[in-house]
Amino acid sequence: MSGYNVASQGRAVAAASRLLATASHEVRNAVLLYVADALSVAESEILSANQLDVEAFDDDGPGRDRLLLTAARIASMAEALRTVAALPDPLGEEVEHSVRPNGLEVSKRRVPLGVVGVIYENRPNVTCDVAGLCIKSGNAAFLRGSSSALRTNQVLVSLWHRALRSVGLPPDSVALVTDTSHEVAEAFMRLDESIDCLIPRGGPSLIAAMKRTATVPYVIDGDGNCHVYVDASADLEMALAIVENAKVSRPGVCNAAETLLVHAAVADEFLPALAALLGTVELRVDERAGRILTSARRAETADFENEFLDLVLAVAVVESLDEAIEHVARYGSGHSEAIVTSDALAADAWVRRVDAAAVVVNASTRFVDGGELGLGGEVGISTQKLHARGPMGVRELTCLKWVVRGKGHIR
Amino acid sequence: MSGYNVASQGRAVAAASRLLATASHEVRNAVLLYVADALSVAESEILSANQLDVEAFDDDGPGRDRLLLTAARIASMAEALRTVAALPDPLGEEVEHSVRPNGLEVSKRRVPLGVVGVIYENRPNVTCDVAGLCIKSGNAAFLRGSSSALRTNQVLVSLWHRALRSVGLPPDSVALVTDTSHEVAEAFMRLDESIDCLIPRGGPSLIAAMKRTATVPYVIDGDGNCHVYVDASADLEMALAIVENAKVSRPGVCNAAETLLVHAAVADEFLPALAALLGTVELRVDERAGRILTSARRAETADFENEFLDLVLAVAVVESLDEAIEHVARYGSGHSEAIVTSDALAADAWVRRVDAAAVVVNASTRFVDGGELGLGGEVGISTQKLHARGPMGVRELTCLKWVVRGKGHIR
Numbered sequence: 001m002s003g004y005n006v007a008s009q010g011r012a013v014a015a016a017s018r019l020l021a022t023a024s025h026e027v028r029n030a031v032l033l034y035v036a037d038a039l040s041v042a043e044s045e046i047l048s049a050n051q052l053d054v055e056a057f058d059d060d061g062p063g064r065d066r067l068l069l070t071a072a073r074i075a076s077m078a079e080a081l082r083t084v085a086a087l088p089d090p091l092g093e094e095v096e097h098s099v100r101p102n103g104l105e106v107s108k109r110r111v112p113l114g115v116v117g118v119i120y121e122n123r124p125n126v127t128c129d130v131a132g133l134c135i136k137s138g139n140a141a142f143l144r145g146s147s148s149a150l151r152t153n154q155v156l157v158s159l160w161h162r163a164l165r166s167v168g169l170p171p172d173s174v175a176l177v178t179d180t181s182h183e184v185a186e187a188f189m190r191l192d193e194s195i196d197c198l199i200p201r202g203g204p205s206l207i208a209a210m211k212r213t214a215t216v217p218y219v220i221d222g223d224g225n226c227h228v229y230v231d232a233s234a235d236l237e238m239a240l241a242i243v244e245n246a247k248v249s250r251p252g253v254c255n256a257a258e259t260l261l262v263h264a265a266v267a268d269e270f271l272p273a274l275a276a277l278l279g280t281v282e283l284r285v286d287e288r289a290g291r292i293l294t295s296a297r298r299a300e301t302a303d304f305e306n307e308f309l310d311l312v313l314a315v316a317v318v319e320s321l322d323e324a325i326e327h328v329a330r331y332g333s334g335h336s337e338a339i340v341t342s343d344a345l346a347a348d349a350w351v352r353r354v355d356a357a358a359v360v361v362n363a364s365t366r367f368v369d370g371g372e373l374g375l376g377g378e379v380g381i382s383t384q385k386l387h388a389r390g391p392m393g394v395r396e397l398t399c400l401k402w403v404v405r406g407k408g409h410i411r
Numbered sequence: 412m413s414g415y416n417v418a419s420q421g422r423a424v425a426a427a428s429r430l431l432a433t434a435s436h437e438v439r440n441a442v443l444l445y446v447a448d449a450l451s452v453a454e455s456e457i458l459s460a461n462q463l464d465v466e467a468f469d470d471d472g473p474g475r476d477r478l479l480l481t482a483a484r485i486a487s488m489a490e491a492l493r494t495v496a497a498l499p500d501p502l503g504e505e506v507e508h509s510v511r512p513n514g515l516e517v518s519k520r521r522v523p524l525g526v527v528g529v530i531y532e533n534r535p536n537v538t539c540d541v542a543g544l545c546i547k548s549g550n551a552a553f554l555r556g557s558s559s560a561l562r563t564n565q566v567l568v569s570l571w572h573r574a575l576r577s578v579g580l581p582p583d584s585v586a587l588v589t590d591t592s593h594e595v596a597e598a599f600m601r602l603d604e605s606i607d608c609l610i611p612r613g614g615p616s617l618i619a620a621m622k623r624t625a626t627v628p629y630v631i632d633g634d635g636n637c638h639v640y641v642d643a644s645a646d647l648e649m650a651l652a653i654v655e656n657a658k659v660s661r662p663g664v665c666n667a668a669e670t671l672l673v674h675a676a677v678a679d680e681f682l683p684a685l686a687a688l689l690g691t692v693e694l695r696v697d698e699r700a701g702r703i704l705t706s707a708r709r710a711e712t713a714d715f716e717n718e719f720l721d722l723v724l725a726v727a728v729v730e731s732l733d734e735a736i737e738h739v740a741r742y743g744s745g746h747s748e749a750i751v752t753s754d755a756l757a758a759d760a761w762v763r764r765v766d767a768a769a770v771v772v773n774a775s776t777r778f779v780d781g782g783e784l785g786l787g788g789e790v791g792i793s794t795q796k797l798h799a800r801g802p803m804g805v806r807e808l809t810c811l812k813w814v815v816r817g818k819g820h821i822r
Contacts, residue, residue, distance in 0.1 A: 018740060022763055098785055104774060106784050113796050114766065192622075196796045211603075215622040217631075217797040238819040245821035329429060351814050352433055355525065363515060363817025372822070373517050373813065374509055385524050385607045385810045386628040387798040399796045402784065403762050406774025408649035410656035411783070 004179035006187050009172075010115070010142065010194030016172035017115045017140035025089040027167050031135050032085040034163035035128065036078040042159060043074055049151040050124065057122075057148050062252070067122045067148055077128045083376045084132045090394040091138050094403070104409050108400040112138035114196035116397060117188060117216065118379065119144045121202050124152040131160050131174045133379050137397040140173045142195060144188050147180035154178065189214035199380045199392070219387055221380035223307050224254030224335035226365045229324040229350070231341035232265040238362065239270065239340040240277055243313075245364040246338065247281055252309045254381060255336050255368045259304055259314040261324045267292055267317045281311045288317035304331045321346050325353050334383045336360060336368040336390075357383060357390035415590035417598050420583075421526070421553065421605030427583035428526045428551035436500040438578050442546050443496040445574035446539065447489040453570060454485055460562040461535065468533075468559050473663070478533045478560055488539045494787045495543045501805040502549050505814070515820050519811040523549035525607035527808060528599060528627065529790065530555045532613050535563040542571050542585045544790050548808040551584045553606060555599055558591035565589065600625035610791045610803070630798055632791035634718050635665030635746035637776045640735040640761070642752035643676040649773065650681065650751040651688055654724075656775040657749065658692055663720045665792060666747050666779045670715055670725040672735045678703055678728045692722045699728035715742045732757050736764050745794045747771060747779040747801075768794060768801035 020028075039046070050069040057064050090110060097107040116139045120126045127145060134141035145153045153176055160174035177188060189198060189210060198218040200210045210218055228246050230239040246257035262270055271292045275283060283289075284299035293315070303314040304327075318324045328337050338360035339350040347361045358368040368390060370378025375393025382388045388396040431439075450457070461480040468475050501521060508518040527550045531537045538556060545552035556564045564587055572582035588599060600609060600621060609629040611621045621629055639657050641650040657668035673681055682703045686694060694700075695710035704726070714725040715738075729735045739748050749771035750761040758772045769779040779801060781789025786804025793799045799807040 018764075018766070021766070100783070100785060104778060104783075109762070111766075211626040217629075217795050219797065220628075235819070241819060241821050249822055347816075351520070353429075355429070355432070355522075356812070358813035358815055360815045361817065363815055363820035364822055366822045367515060367815055367817070367820065368813065372511070372515075373815070374511060384628050386630065389810055390813045399800055401767070402769035402779065402801045404769055404771045404774055404778055404784070405758075406772065406778070408646070408652060409774035409778065410652050411660055411775055411777045 004181075004184050006177060006179070006184050007191060007194070009175060009177070010191040012172045013115050013140045013142045013175045014194040016170035017112070019170055020135070020140055020173045021112050021114070021138050023138065023169060025091070027169065028135050028138060029085040030167050031160070031163045031169065032081045032132050034166055035132070035159050036081040036085070038159040038162065039074050039078040039128070042155065043071060046074060046152065046155050047071070049155045053149055053151045063122055063148070067124070069124055069152060073125065077125050080129055080377055081132045084136050084394070087136065087376045087394060090136070090398050095400065102409060103407065105405040107403050109403050110398045111401045113397055113399055115140045115142050115194055116379070117142040117144070117191070117195040117198045119185065119188070119198070119200045119202065119206065120146070122146040122148045124149045124156060126201065127153045127156045127176075129377055130379050131157075133377055133394050133397060135173065137394040139397050140175070142175050142177070144177040144180070144185060150178065150180060186213050189216060192216055201380050219380065219382045219392065220384045222335070222383035223333045224256070224381070224383070225259070225305070225307050225331060225333040226255060226257050226336045226338070227259045227261055227328050227332060228257045228338045228340065228365065229261040229318075229328070230263060230266060230270055231321065231339055231343060231346050232263040233343040233346065234263075234266060234340040235342055236266060236270050236273065240273060242338065242340055242362070242364050243274060244277055246366055247278065247313050248311065249364075249366055251311050254307075255365050256309070257313065257338070257365050258307050259316065259331065261316050261318050261327055262289070263321075263324070264288070264317050264319050271315070278313070281313050284312065284314045286316040289315045292317075321349060325350070328354055328356070332356060335381070336365040338363065338365050357381070415592075415595050417588060417590070417595050418602060418605070420586060420588070421602040423583045424526050424551045424553045424586045425605040427581035428523070430581055431546070431551055431584045432523050432525070432549050434549065434580060436502070438580065439546050439549060440496040441578050442571070442574045442580065443492045443543050445577055446543070446570050447492040447496070449570040449573065450485050450489040450539070453566065454482060457485060457563065457566050458482070460566045464560055464562045474533055474559070478535070480535055480563060484536065488536050491540055491788055492543045495547050495805070498547065498787045498805060501547070501809050506811065513820060514818065516816040518814050520814050521809045522812045524808055524810055526551045526553050526605055527790070528553040528555065528602070528606040528609040530596065530599070530609070530611045530613065530617065531557070533557040533560045535560045535567060537612065538564045538567045538587075540788055541790050542568075544788055544805050544808060546584065548805040550808050551586070553586050553588070555588040555591070555596060561589065561591060597624050600627060603627055608808075612791050630791065630793045630803065631795045633746070633794035634744045635667070635792070635794070636670070636716070636718050636742060636744040637666060637668050637747045637749070638670045638672055638739050638743060639668045639749045639751065639776065640672040640729075640739070641674060641677060641681055642732065642750055642754060642757050643674040644754040644757065645677065645751040646753055647677060647681050647684070651684060653749065653751055653773070653775050654685060655688055657777055658689065658724050659722065660775075660777055662722050665718075666776050667720070668724065668749070668776050669718050670727065670742070672727050672729050672738055673700070674732075674735070675699070675728050675730050682726070689724070692724050695723065695725045697727040700726045703728075732760060736761070739765055739767070743767060746792070747776040749774065749776050768792070
C-alpha cells in the first residue's frame with residue numbers, strides 16, 4: 001500500500017476550489033496568460049524533463065510521439081491558453097429569471113462545478129489544456145496523468161503554481177497526483193467528498209475501470225464508432241471528399257469515420273470511385289457492397305461494432321434512409337454521425353432521428369472537436385447524455401445554481 | 412435467480428423511446444391528458460388494487476400513509492398531469508447557433524435523454540408524476556417502484572399503456588419492473604445499453620447501493636441537510652417566521668431546515684424568542700447557544716452532520732457571516748441554504764459563496780420544490796452538480812445534441 005495520501009490532497013484541492021470559485025474573470029485569465037508566457041521562459045526546463053520521460057519510455061509505438069514535446073508543441077500549448085483566455089467568462093450569468101405568482105424571485109446562476117478530476121494518458125499538452133479550461137471556468141483541476149509523463153507534468157504544474165501564487169490564488173487549484181499507482185487511481189475515483197466531476201480520457205479499459213470503481217459522478221469520453229451515410233440524393237463528388245477526409249485525415253482519433261453506409265441507388269457508381277480514391281484504405285464490405293466491390297474482404301459483425309482507429313473502413317449498402325438510421329442506432333457509439341445528401345427532408349430526418357452527440361450534414365465527422373466548433377478547446381468529448389454531449393469546453397465545466405429571493409416568504 | 416428478464420424489457424423500452432423521441436408535442440400531451448381523464452374513470456379499480464397493497468403492508472409507520480391512495484389523492488395526480496401538459500414543449504429548441512469562420516453552421520438542439528430509469532419507494536403518485544414528466548419530455552419511463560405498491564402501480568401503468576396505444580405510441584414507453592427483487596434491481600442499475608439516466612429516489616442505503624452497483628449514469632437525489640442563517644442585520648420577526656416554517660411545516664421532507672445558525676449580535680434576543688415559538692421542537696445547541704438557552708440539550712457533532720427529518724433543530728451561534736458560510740461548507744449536503752438578512756452585501760455574499768443546489772434569501776427553504784419554483788412537478792431533487800442541480804423538471808430530462816451543417820466541408 002502506497003503512503004501517498006490522495007484523500008488529504010483532495011481536501012486541499014477542494015478548499016482551493018472554494019476560493020477560486022469567487023475569483024474574478026480578470027484574475028482567472030491572468031493565471032492562463034502567466035502560464036502562456038512562462039511556457040516559453042521555461043522551455044528548456046520543460047524539454048529537459050520531457051527528454052527524461054521520453055528516454056525512460058519503453059515502447060516505440062505511437063505513445064512515444066504523443067509523449068514527446070518540442071518547442072513548436074510548447075508554443076502551441078501557450079497559444080491554446082491565450083485562445084481560452086480570450087473566450088467570454090462562462091460564469092456569473094443569471095438565466096431563466098422569473099417571478100412566481102407569490103412574488104418570489106427565482107433565477108439560476110452559472111457557477112463552477114468545483115473540483116474537476118481528469119484521468120488521462122501520456123500527452124503532456126492535456127495537462128496545460130485541462131488546467132486552462134478549469135481555471136477559466138473557476139474550477140480546480142485535479143490531474144492524474146500517466147506515469148510516463150510524470151517529470152514533464154511536474155514541471156508544467158509548477159508553472160501553474162507560480163501563476164496562481166502571482167495573483168494570490170491557492171496553488172492547489174491545479175494539483176497533480178504524483179503517485180501513479182493503480183491503488184491511488186482507484187482511490188481517486190472514489191473521492192466523493194472532494195471531486196465534483198471526473199472525466200476519464202482513455203481507452204475502453206479505463207472506461208470499464210471507471211464504471212466498476214468510481215463513486216464520483218463522471219462524464220464518459222468514450223469511443224467514436226462514427227458513420228458517414230451517402231444518401232441517394234448525395235452529390236457524389238462531395239461525398240467522396242467527405243468520406244476520404246473523415247477516414248484518412250487522422251484515422252487514429254475518435255471523430256474519424258469507421259463505417260460507410262451507401263444508398264443502393266448510388267452504390268454502383270459511388271463504391272468503385274471510392275475504392276479507387278482510397279487506395280491505401282482497406283475496405284471491409286457487407287454482402288451487398290461485396291457484389292460491387294468483388295475483391296474486397298468481407299466484413300464481420302465485429303467490423304461494424306468496433307473502432308478500427310486505422311486505415312480500415314467497413315462498408316454497407318442500405319436500401320433506405322430508414323435502414324441507415326437503424327444501422328447507426330444499432331452499431332453507433334453516440335459520437336458523430338454524418339449524412340451526405342442534397343435532399344433537405346433527408347437531412348432533417350437525419351438530424352431529428354439519429355441519436356448521437358453530434359449529427360453532421362454535408363461535412364466531415366472530423367469537425368466534431370472543441371476547437372472546430374468554437375469552444376476554444378475541450379476537456380474531453382462526452383458520449384453519454386447526462387450533463388454534456390460531445391466536445392466539452394468551459395461552459396460544460398459549469399452548473400446552474402438556483403437563486404431564490406423572497407421578502408419573508410413562507411409556505 | 413429470478414427468471415425475470417429485465418435486460419430484454421430494457422431493450423423494448425429503448426426501442427419504444429426511439430419512436431417516442433420524434434412524437435409531436437400535441438401527441439405527447441394527449442397521452443398525459445388521456446391518463447388524467449382515465450384516473451377518474453378507473454378510480455374504483457385503482458382504489459381496489461391499492462386496498463390490497465395497503466392490507467398487505469406490514470408496518471404501521473408513515474410508510475402506510477405514503478402508500479395509501481384516496482379519491483382526493485387520485486384527483487391530485489390527475490391535476491398534476493394537466494399542469495405538466497400545460498407547460499411549454501421542452502424539446503426541439505435550437506440554441507447557441509453560430510456560423511464558424513469557414514461557413515460551417517453549428518447549433519445545439521434540445522432532445523430527450525432517451526430512457527429514464529427511476530427507482531423509488533412506496534408512493535404510487537410517483538408512478539404517475541414520473542411517467543408524466545418523462546412522456547412530456549419525450550423520454551420513456553422505466554419504473555422500478557417498491558413491492559409494497561406493486562398492485563397499485565400495475566393498474567396505474569395499465570392506464571398509461573391504454574393512453575399510449577390511443578395515439579399510436581408503443582406501450583413500452585412507460586414500463587414497470589414487476590419483479591421487485593434485489594437481484595433485478597441490481598441488474599436494472601447496470602442496464603447501460605438501455606437506460607440513459609437513472610434517478611434513485613430513496614434513502615442513504617439506496618444511494619449507497621447505486622454508487623456501489625450502478626454503471627448507468629445517474630443523478631443523485633440525496634439528503635437535505637438544510638440550514639437557515641439569521642444574520643446580524645436580519646428582521647427578527649421575519650426570521651422567526653422563516654425558521655418556524657422551514658422546520659415545522661413538514662419536518663420529514665428534504666427541504667426542511669435541520670440546523671439554525673444565528674449571528675452572535677442577535678442571538679441573545681433571537682434564541683429565547685425562537686424557543687418560545689417552537690415549543691414542540693427539540694433544540695440541540697452548541698456551546699455558545701447553550702449559554703443563552705441554558706436548559707437545551709447540548710448538540711453533538713452528529714447533530715450537525717445528519718438530517719433529523721423530525722421536530723428537532725440543531726442550533727449554533729456564529730461570530731460572522733464567514734463562519735456561517737464555513738459551517739455550511741463543512742456540514743451542508745448541497746441542497747438548500749437560506750439566509751435571513753436586510754444587508755444586501757451579506758445576501759450577495761451568501762448567494763455567491765454558498766455552494767448548494769439552491770441558495771435562498773429571506774424565504775423558507777421549503778420553497779425549493781419543483782412545483783413552487785415553477786417546474787410543474789419534479790422527478791427528483793438533485794444534490795449533485797453534474798447535469799442538474801435542485802428540482803428536476805421536464806427541461807432537466809433533456810440534453811443538447813450538436814447539429815453541424817456544411818456544404819461539403821472537409822478539414
